[in-house]
Amino acid sequence: MEKRNPVIFLSQKRIEKSIALLHYIWPQHLTVEQLFSQIKILCEKNKCTASARVRLSFSNGNGGLYDGGGKLNYLIEAWSLDTSINDLNVNGMVTGFCPLVKKSCDHVANLKSASALTYSVAAQYVQQQKWNDCIILNHRENICETTIANLFWIKNGTIFTPSLTEGCVDGVMRAYLIDTIETITETPCRPIDLLEADEVFITNVIRGIRWIRSVENINYTNQLTSRLHQQYITSLF
Template sequence: MQLCYNGKLMAGDRPLLTVDNRSFRYGDGCFETMKVYQGQLLLADLHFERLLMSMHILHFHIPPHFTKEYFTGLILELCRVNGVSDLARVRLTVWRAGTGLYDPVDHTPEFIIQCWELPERIFELNETGLTLDIFPDAVKTGDKLSTIKSNNCLPYVLAALYAREHQWSEALLLNQYGRVADTTVANIFAVKNGRLYTPPLSEGCVCGVMRKYLLSRELPFPVHEQPLTVRDLESADELFLTNAIFGIRWVGQFGDTSYGNAAAAILHDLLQESML
C-alpha cells in the first residue's frame, strides 16, 4: 500500500519520520478519519471545516493551498492507486514541522494520508447492541482543545484498553464535573420520550463530524444539546454512538441498564438514504 506524504505518493513501508518529529515527541498535531465510498469522500465539507478549525486552534501557519479541493484530490488519488476507491477508511494526520522543545520554532504543517479497505458491513446497523460502561481513570476537560481530534490520544488509548480488559464494546469518558463527554471513538446520543439529547461541545466531547451532520438535519426526532449525567443515560429509552466511519451504532447495555434500538434504526436508515 502507498501513502501520501506532503502531497507525494510513497511506499507505505518507507521510513519517513525522525525521532525529532513533534507529533512523536509531543502529540503536536491533529487528524481526521474519513470514509470514501464509490470514489466520493463523504462529508468532505464538515471534515475540512473541522481540520482547518483545529489547525487554527493549534496555531499552525496554514498554507493557502490547504483547501478541501487539494486534500480531496490527494485522498481520492491515493485510494485509486491502492485499489480501495469503492469503500475505504482514510486517515489524514497533520503535525507541526521542525524541532524545538515545547515552544515550537516552526509552525508549518506537514501531513500523511493513509487509506485502508473497509468491509461492506460497515453500512449495516449492528445486530447486537454495544456494551458500554465508564472509564474511571481519566476525564475530558471542556476547553478549546477538547473538541480536536488530537494526536495526543492517551485518555482514549487507556479507555480502549480498559474496555477490552472488561470485555465491553466501548468505554465512556466523563468530564471534570462527572458528566458525559464522549467515548473512545464516538459521540453519544440519548433518546428519551421521542427526543434526542447529546452533550454540547463545552462538556468536553470531540466535535464529531457525524454528530454535527445529525444536528444540522431535519430529523423525525427533536435534537437537543444539553449536559447529560450518568443518571440521564441510565433513564434513557435508547443510547447510540456516532462517528464518520460507522455512522450510527446502538447501545444494548450501559452498566446494568438495557436498551432497544427503535429510534437508532430509523435514524440509521435515514442516514444511509441521505448520504449514499
C-alpha cells in the first residue's frame, strides 16, 4: 500500500473544512481525491512534477456578492519550483512588527482567502523597512502570523505557536508540525514574549520551515530550528 503523505492528507482536510465553513455546495460528481488527481495531471502537463507550487482557488456562484448558493467553481494553477526552496535558510530572515494593520479573529480568519488587503499593506511595509517579512498582530495586540506564514517560537526547549483563536491562518504545515510534534503549545503571545524567545521560525507548505534571525533587531539562534527542519521537513520533500 502506498504511504500516505501527511501534508497532502492535511491539505485535503483543510479544503473540506473550508468548503463546509463557507457553506459552499460541493459538486456531487467530484471528490477531493479526484480534485488532487486533476492537480497531478496539470503538474504533468506543466512539467513540474518534481517540485511545484499549486494554487487551488474556489468561488461560489458567478462572482456577484449575493450569488451564494450557486455552483461551486474551482481553478487549478501550477508552476515549477526549484527544489532548493525547501532547504533551511542559513542566513535567517530579518523581520519586525507591522503597525499598520490588525487582523480580526472572526470565524473565517483561519481560512486562506483571496481577501489579501491586510497582507498587501503589510508586504509594502516590509519593502519600506527592507526586511524579509513582518509580523502581523491581531486586534487584541497579540501575535497572529506573518504576511506569508504561520509563526512559531522556542523558549527553554518548548515550542509555541499562536492558537487558531488568535486569528492566524490554519496552515497545512502548521497542522503537520502540531500533529507530529505533540509537545507544541498553542497559546496567545504578546510581542514581548516573542522578543524574549530563544528561537523563532515560520512555516508554510511551500517553504517548509524558515528560520527568523531577528525581530526588531533582537537576534535568535537556530539550533533546535535546524534540527526540526532536518527531522520533519527534509523527509517530506
